[in-house]
Amino acid sequence: MTARFILSLDCEGRWGVADQLESEHARALTDQALRRAYSEVLSALDRFAVPATFAFVAAFTLSPQRLQAARPELRRAAARVQGYVEHAVDASAGEGWAGDWALEAVRTAHVTHELALHGATHVPWDRPGFTAAAARAEMQLAFDLAPELARDARTFIYPRNRVEHRTVLSEFGLVGARDDRGRRSRVRSLAEEFLPARPEADLPLAEPIRIPAGHFLNWRCGRRRVIPPVITRERIRRSVAAAERTGATVHLWTHPENFASGPGTLDVLRGILEDVARARDAGRCEVLTQVDYCRTVDPGLFDRIARDRTRVHLPEKPGVRGDR
Numbered sequence: 582m583t584a585r586f587i588l589s590l591d592c593e594g595r596w597g598v599a600d601q602l603e604s605e606h607a608r609a610l611t612d613q614a615l616r617r618a619y620s621e622v623l624s625a626l627d628r629f630a631v632p633a634t635f636a637f638v639a640a641f642t643l644s645p646q647r648l649q650a651a652r653p654e655l656r657r658a659a660a661r662v663q664g665y666v667e668h669a670v671d672a673s674a675g676e677g678w679a680g681d682w683a684l685e686a687v688r689t690a691h692v693t694h695e696l697a698l699h700g701a702t703h704v705p706w707d708r709p710g711f712t713a714a715a716a717r718a719e720m721q722l723a724f725d726l727a728p729e730l731a732r733d734a735r736t737f738i739y740p741r742n743r744v745e746h747r748t749v750l751s752e753f754g755l756v757g758a759r760d761d762r763g764r765r766s767r768v769r770s771l772a773e774e775f776l777p778a779r780p781e782a783d784l785p786l787a788e789p790i791r792i793p794a795g796h797f798l799n800w801r802c803g804r805r806r807v808i809p810p811v812i813t814r815e816r817i818r819r820s821v822a823a824a825e826r827t828g829a830t831v832h833l834w835t836h837p838e839n840f841a842s843g844p845g846t847l848d849v850l851r852g853i854l855e856d857v858a859r860a861r862d863a864g865r866c867e868v869l870t871q872v873d874y875c876r877t878v879d880p881g882l883f884d885r886i887a888r889d890r891t892r893v894h895l896p897e898k899p900g901v902r903g904d905r
Contacts, residue, residue, distance in 0.1 A: 583828060583865060583867050584860065585828070586824075586831050586860075588832075589870075591834065592635050593703050600665050602672060606842045609841055610677040611677060612677060614841040618839075622837050625847065631858060632868060632870050634695040634738075634872070636871075637696065637730060638699045638700055639700070639726040640703075642681055648678060654725060662710050665702070665703075665705070665708065683837070698731060701720070705739075705740045716746040720752075736755060736872050738759045739758065743761070744758070756872070756883055757789045757790035757874070758789050775808075777816065778831070786878075786879055790882065793874075795833055796832065798834065800846055801844075801849065806843075817857075830874065
């Protein structure tokens, strides 16, 4: 049989750490460091001809000028669910918040990648008070801030993998979403880096389609630097080899931002991509994006969801259309 391999990247700038802005990781996310990280990741994917899913926070796709103009909308979002977005609004005039260049870099890469959605502001969907109505408002905000991205996106990655309100995604025309492996302590998560990364079988069919949760690419920052790169590379290589026997899926996920604060992570990714490309070229592995997976796992369901999807109508508003 043939293994399936998916690489997904949560693209968020400092929006992903709006409630942790004093952390070492957040401070490392300067514009220069982020540009370098995105460029290096895309270069590695080009080198091995591996397509990936890049899921963007809608607010991160704005230019600095458009982001400043959107502050009233963002303050309304902050008022709906407190404790997250207000920190971003207060700090968003600084570096690491406006990533229109990142979206354009992915769009113009040599390899064709999937552009997916990672929320409007990256507020986690399990926060107290984040009701289904709040989820709908967050999705509508994504369409208001980045209409082209939101309309084109077919899959979703939940901020911080907090899977909630799945039916809301269906209402907004999304065909699939990355699943959640459940919460783990930091100690357990670190210990698992020394254990086999089991490939995943297809999950029970649902709408939107449940994409296997996958495994986090070890981020060479802080205490995670104790994990030797060879361990991480071999762990994924063996997982792909195991998936070949059953046709299962190996889903690896990370953030481009992790390559900014943990530069040593790039060499790990390159090694894994080399192994995956070798397996693919030998006919032992199929490389998919998230939307490819959804189309593959059940073509009939995928086609029906795609055909029946209802997109939110966005009236033209001066100054509201997202930057390309």
